[in-house]
Amino acid sequence: MPLPSVMVAPRDKSQTSLHDLLRPGQERRLRRALTRLDEVQLASQLDNLGTDEQIRVLGLLPGDRRAPVLSRMRYEAAATLVTALAPEQAAALVDALHPDDAVDILGRVDEQLLAQILARLDRDDAEELEELLAYDEHTAGGIMSPNFLTVPPDETVAQALGRLQALAEVPTHVFYVYVVDGDGKLVGVCSLRELVIHRPHERVRDFMQAEVVSVRAETDQEEVADIVSRYDLVALPVVDAQHVLIGVIEVDDVVDVIREEATEDILKMAGAGEELAEARLFWTSLRARWRWLMAAAAGGTIAAASLSGFDAALSRAPALALFMPVVAGMGGNIGMQSSTIVVRGLAVGFLESARVRRLVAREVGLGASLGLIYGVLIGLFAVLLGADASEPWRLGVVVAGGCTGSMTLAALVGTSTPLVLDRLGVDPAIATGPFVTTSVDVMGLLFYFYLAQQLLGLGAA
Amino acid sequence: MPLPSVMVAPRDKSQTSLHDLLRPGQERRLRRALTRLDEVQLASQLDNLGTDEQIRVLGLLPGDRRAPVLSRMRYEAAATLVTALAPEQAAALVDALHPDDAVDILGRVDEQLLAQILARLDRDDAEELEELLAYDEHTAGGIMSPNFLTVPPDETVAQALGRLQALAEVPTHVFYVYVVDGDGKLVGVCSLRELVIHRPHERVRDFMQAEVVSVRAETDQEEVADIVSRYDLVALPVVDAQHVLIGVIEVDDVVDVIREEATEDILKMAGAGEELAEARLFWTSLRARWRWLMAAAAGGTIAAASLSGFDAALSRAPALALFMPVVAGMGGNIGMQSSTIVVRGLAVGFLESARVRRLVAREVGLGASLGLIYGVLIGLFAVLLGADASEPWRLGVVVAGGCTGSMTLAALVGTSTPLVLDRLGVDPAIATGPFVTTSVDVMGLLFYFYLAQQLLGLGAA
Numbered sequence: 001m002p003l004p005s006v007m008v009a010p011r012d013k014s015q016t017s018l019h020d021l022l023r024p025g026q027e028r029r030l031r032r033a034l035t036r037l038d039e040v041q042l043a044s045q046l047d048n049l050g051t052d053e054q055i056r057v058l059g060l061l062p063g064d065r066r067a068p069v070l071s072r073m074r075y076e077a078a079a080t081l082v083t084a085l086a087p088e089q090a091a092a093l094v095d096a097l098h099p100d101d102a103v104d105i106l107g108r109v110d111e112q113l114l115a116q117i118l119a120r121l122d123r124d125d126a127e128e129l130e131e132l133l134a135y136d137e138h139t140a141g142g143i144m145s146p147n148f149l150t151v152p153p154d155e156t157v158a159q160a161l162g163r164l165q166a167l168a169e170v171p172t173h174v175f176y177v178y179v180v181d182g183d184g185k186l187v188g189v190c191s192l193r194e195l196v197i198h199r200p201h202e203r204v205r206d207f208m209q210a211e212v213v214s215v216r217a218e219t220d221q222e223e224v225a226d227i228v229s230r231y232d233l234v235a236l237p238v239v240d241a242q243h244v245l246i247g248v249i250e251v252d253d254v255v256d257v258i259r260e261e262a263t264e265d266i267l268k269m270a271g272a273g274e275e276l277a278e279a280r281l282f283w284t285s286l287r288a289r290w291r292w293l294m295a296a297a298a299g300g301t302i303a304a305a306s307l308s309g310f311d312a313a314l315s316r317a318p319a320l321a322l323f324m325p326v327v328a329g330m331g332g333n334i335g336m337q338s339s340t341i342v343v344r345g346l347a348v349g350f351l352e353s354a355r356v357r358r359l360v361a362r363e364v365g366l367g368a369s370l371g372l373i374y375g376v377l378i379g380l381f382a383v384l385l386g387a388d389a390s391e392p393w394r395l396g397v398v399v400a401g402g403c404t405g406s407m408t409l410a411a412l413v414g415t416s417t418p419l420v421l422d423r424l425g426v427d428p429a430i431a432t433g434p435f436v437t438t439s440v441d442v443m444g445l446l447f448y449f450y451l452a453q454q455l456l457g458l459g460a461a
Numbered sequence: 462m463p464l465p466s467v468m469v470a471p472r473d474k475s476q477t478s479l480h481d482l483l484r485p486g487q488e489r490r491l492r493r494a495l496t497r498l499d500e501v502q503l504a505s506q507l508d509n510l511g512t513d514e515q516i517r518v519l520g521l522l523p524g525d526r527r528a529p530v531l532s533r534m535r536y537e538a539a540a541t542l543v544t545a546l547a548p549e550q551a552a553a554l555v556d557a558l559h560p561d562d563a564v565d566i567l568g569r570v571d572e573q574l575l576a577q578i579l580a581r582l583d584r585d586d587a588e589e590l591e592e593l594l595a596y597d598e599h600t601a602g603g604i605m606s607p608n609f610l611t612v613p614p615d616e617t618v619a620q621a622l623g624r625l626q627a628l629a630e631v632p633t634h635v636f637y638v639y640v641v642d643g644d645g646k647l648v649g650v651c652s653l654r655e656l657v658i659h660r661p662h663e664r665v666r667d668f669m670q671a672e673v674v675s676v677r678a679e680t681d682q683e684e685v686a687d688i689v690s691r692y693d694l695v696a697l698p699v700v701d702a703q704h705v706l707i708g709v710i711e712v713d714d715v716v717d718v719i720r721e722e723a724t725e726d727i728l729k730m731a732g733a734g735e736e737l738a739e740a741r742l743f744w745t746s747l748r749a750r751w752r753w754l755m756a757a758a759a760g761g762t763i764a765a766a767s768l769s770g771f772d773a774a775l776s777r778a779p780a781l782a783l784f785m786p787v788v789a790g791m792g793g794n795i796g797m798q799s800s801t802i803v804v805r806g807l808a809v810g811f812l813e814s815a816r817v818r819r820l821v822a823r824e825v826g827l828g829a830s831l832g833l834i835y836g837v838l839i840g841l842f843a844v845l846l847g848a849d850a851s852e853p854w855r856l857g858v859v860v861a862g863g864c865t866g867s868m869t870l871a872a873l874v875g876t877s878t879p880l881v882l883d884r885l886g887v888d889p890a891i892a893t894g895p896f897v898t899t900s901v902d903v904m905g906l907l908f909y910f911y912l913a914q915q916l917l918g919l920g921a922a
Contacts, residue, residue: 040691072691165658174654175636175695192653193635197626229720230501230533232713234636234695251712252693255719259690262723263805269727270801285827289798296794297835300787301842307783308846314779321775321782322768325902326761328786332793333757333898337750340731344724366746374758381762385769437794441786 018045022053034060043072051084067096070105079108087113091120099125100145100253103132107142140224141217143257144238144247150180153187153205157198164192176235176248179208184244186212186237214239217246221257228254265347268429269340292434299438303328303445310449313456319386320452323399324445326378331406331444334370335436338363338414343428346418360415367411368404375403391456398452405451406444413439479506483514495521504533512545528557531566540569548574552581560586561606561714564593568603601685602678604718605699605708611641614648614666618659625653637696637709640669645705647673647698675700678707682718689715726808729890730801753895760899764789764906771910774917780847781913784860785906787839792867792905795831796897799824799875804889807879821876828872829865836864852917859913866912867905874900 021030034042034057042061046054046069058066058081070078070093082090082105094102094117106114106129114133118126128146135141149167151160160177167174177195179188188208198207214237215224228236228251236254238247270292307314314321342359379400386395414436418428482491495503495518503522507515507530519527519542531539531554543551543566555563555578567575567590575594579587589607596602610628612621621638628635638656640649649669659668675698676685689697689712697715699708731753768775775782803820840861847856875897879889 044691072693161657164654174652191635192657193625196622196653196657229713229716230505232533232716234712251695251716252690255690255693255712255716258716258719259723259809262720262727263809266723266727266730266801266805269731270797282823282827285823286830289795289827289831292798293791293794293831293835296790297787297839300784300790301839301846303786304783304843304846307786308780311779311783314782315776318772318775318779318782319769321779321785322765322772323761324782324785325764325768325789325906326758328789329757329761329764329793329898329902330754332790333754334750336731337753340728344727348720348724362743362746365743366750369747370750370754374754378758378762382765385765437790441790445786 018042018057019049019053022049022056031060039065039068040072042069046081047074047077051080054081055084064096067093071097071101075104075108078105082106082117083109083113087116087120091117094129095121095125098145099128099132099147100143102129103142104137107133107137135217138221139217140215140219140221140236140238140249141247143221143224143253144217144249145253146247148178148237148245148248149174149176150178150245151204153179153181153203153208155204156200157195157202157204158200160195160204161200164195177204178237178245178248179204180245183242186214186239186243186245188212189237212237214243214245215249216240222261224249225254225257225261229258261347265344265429268427269343269433295434295438299434299441302438303442306442306446307449310453313449313452317395317452317456319382319395320398320449322385323378323382323402324448327399327402327406327448328441328444330371330374330378330403331410331440332437333410334367334407335410335414335440336433338367338411339418339432339436342415342418343432346422346428356419360412360419363411363415364408367414368408371404371407371411374407375400378403394455398448398455401451401455402444402448405447406440409443409447410436410440413443479503479518480510480514483510483517492521500526500529501533503530507542508535508538512541515542516545525557528554532558532562536565536569539566543567543578544570544574548577548581552578555590556582556586559606560589560593560608561604563590564603565598568594568598596678599682600678601676601680601682601697601699601710602708604682604685604714605678605710606714607708609639609698609706609709610635610637611639611706612665614640614642614664614669616665617661618656618663618665619661621656621665622661625656638665639673639698639706639709640665641706644703647675647700647704647706649673650698673698675704675706676710677701683722685710686715686718686722690719722808726805726890729888730804730894756895756899760895760902763899764903767903767907768910771914774910774913778856778913778917780843780856781859781910783846784839784843784863785909788860788863788867788909789902789905791832791835791839791864792871792901793898794871795828795868796871796875796901797894799828799872800879800893800897803876803879804893807883807889817880821873821880824872824876825869828875829869832865832868832872835868836861839864855916859909859916862912862916863905863909866908867901870904870908871897871901874904 018030018033020026021033037045042057042065046057049057054077058069061069070081073081082093085093090113094106097105106117109117118129121129132141132144132146137143149164151163155163164174164177174192176189176191178186179190181187188205188210189212190204190208194207195204213227213231213233215227217238217240219238224236227233228249234251236249237245238249240246341363345359379396382399383392383396386392414432417436417439418432421428421432479491479494481487482494498506503518503526507518510518515538519530522530531542534542543554546554551574555567558566567578570578579590582590593602593605593607596605598604610625612624616624625635625638635653637650637652639647640651642648649666649671650673651665651669655668656665674688674692674694676688678699678701680699685697688694689710695712697710698706699710701707802824806820840857843860844853844857847853875893878897879893882889882893
């Protein structure tokens, strides 16, 4: 979350690869590249290097560039790098970071190293970091910065500007001055622009905005992102239970949160865990995926067990089996489409109660229409393929009906499952997928075989 | 993208529903609610009302609140509302909007109404809007604001601050002053804070940042979001081919872009179109989903055709059919997990070439491990279920092997497809899903039946 003032040309996709320059004999070219690349470019390359290479690159950088580069790396990668350094070096680096970046990184190193690093910092700095580390990293407290500028309401513009000029530890972006009373309670806000356009002797309280959007430290970061995005804020103050100002969340951290939450939703929906995990965390990934697959396996075995009643039908018309994948697959696809629309709609607040009924009706209508169209097409294909069966036309009708029914059911299940889960307080992103996939498979195929029994005149076993 | 200074308490989920208050006899409560709700709360409720109700609410609002509310509505909803107004009213509202908001809304109304509205505006304003409307809405030009503050490099701090105070049309967030030379070329930037902490007679050129991250008007909004997020910017200047400053993108618009792009990716991956479409756009949705389902249908019919060679095997061991859904389903699930991780990794720039090989190896390893675990479990279940078959143990082995093989193949296909597509310059989010679903079904089931033929000693037809 560092200085916006270090601005260089946007990243060039064809930029020199440090990985190549780290080979022996490339030292001069490596040094030149390090001078030419900006912090963001260096950080994104470091993210993808091995620890030894990272340490070598860091060692070649001038001291004052190291912390800015570190703060722009992915937090996990930065934490791994910090862990590999000697505690003295790690502490020196952490000391040069903005506190909110330091917390993001230190929250990912082990307890013992954390204690060693904190012991080497100024007592005040260490205490500040410990306080911030106590907040859950997914809450407002976990992403706020403790650096902000406050003024009492009775100060004049000249006094407030004086404070700004005297500021020792400069926050990343100073765009607002927060007005707090004698107890530290947040009573107003004014932008730097307002300070600049008012006369030096005017009092802050006379032109400050007295109504300020703020959140509590324990507010979930997803809600923080939602508020910042709805109110178009660039900074959001954080207060405690007594409305005392304790931190400020800056928009660039919210941008990270929004990306992170979107990734989480996408991965959760595919049952692939919640984070783009590091390559080494094999077991973590295995565990994360385990549950979702469990649901699919259970669904598959339930399907097998339910269909076993149709054994006789299958042996008399084995062509039925050929179209099981397409009947189940078409249902699964449309179910996934419907449920994705609903899950994402709920996540971005697009779905308010007023339009829910319309949405369900529309999705089921879409499912039935698409089901009919594709059912007929696939049914015709079945007639052709099953030409050697005794009654190809009946097979075609069964396949067409099976597809249509499976797709209509799937749209209904896909739309209503996340809505019901949401109302029950269960995260629809995580629970919708397995349930929809499983139930759509079972229901669609049972319908298909039921239809076959009726239309092909096959008795159950 | 309006004023940050209109700040009120965060939205209350239990807030009064305007929909209920619009019934007859509730006029007084309605008026009270309109006073109490802030712009964001009003906008999010208007988003979910019918056009007649929207017009009634808008009419009850004081004139100076209408534009701020409109600008915070979803653009599609705002455009529908504007279309329903008389051209005079629409023009008056548009006139009060910030130009970048006006463009977002006007880009969604029809040509004829647009001409009528522009004809009623000041000539300068109309021209400015027309220029902005000429940019693709998904590019930097489409989201930039034409309002920003510039100073010549030789001006002093006092002169620059004078310009700020004299500014007629105030940009939403003024946090930076852009330094441009006599030809309008962008030569530097300085933050308001820097202006404030330097002495009045100092020249801007002496402390400005001369290296500025900027983009061209035609830069894709996804790249804009990426740059803003990597560089932690709150504003990004837009220049033309001659490096003349033509606009500034503000971070709150980028926040919207990031949410929008994440939604787009999620929906594209599920083949459900690119936007959370309005309830009325039935045909648009039908078309959007058509293509993805086409792939699934083609895959299903290919599967049916390929499997028809195993007709004889199926009639001699119909229990094989019972486990087709689980063999295909487990493969489909793990394939979706792998491809989601890769697609999202590519989208957020997590996957650089250095880690691609590791990733593929890890995913295939995960697929094989999970495949083995679940294969054995499902195989055991098959032994139990198929107890009346002639050789239940062999059936179990075929099912176990089929699951393991299908899942390993799926992980390989799921990981490599998006990587290959990305290298070919095809958007992996849109093309991965159908291809993976289809090929995993076909390959998994073919492997399963091949195994059955070998182990159950069934000759092909």
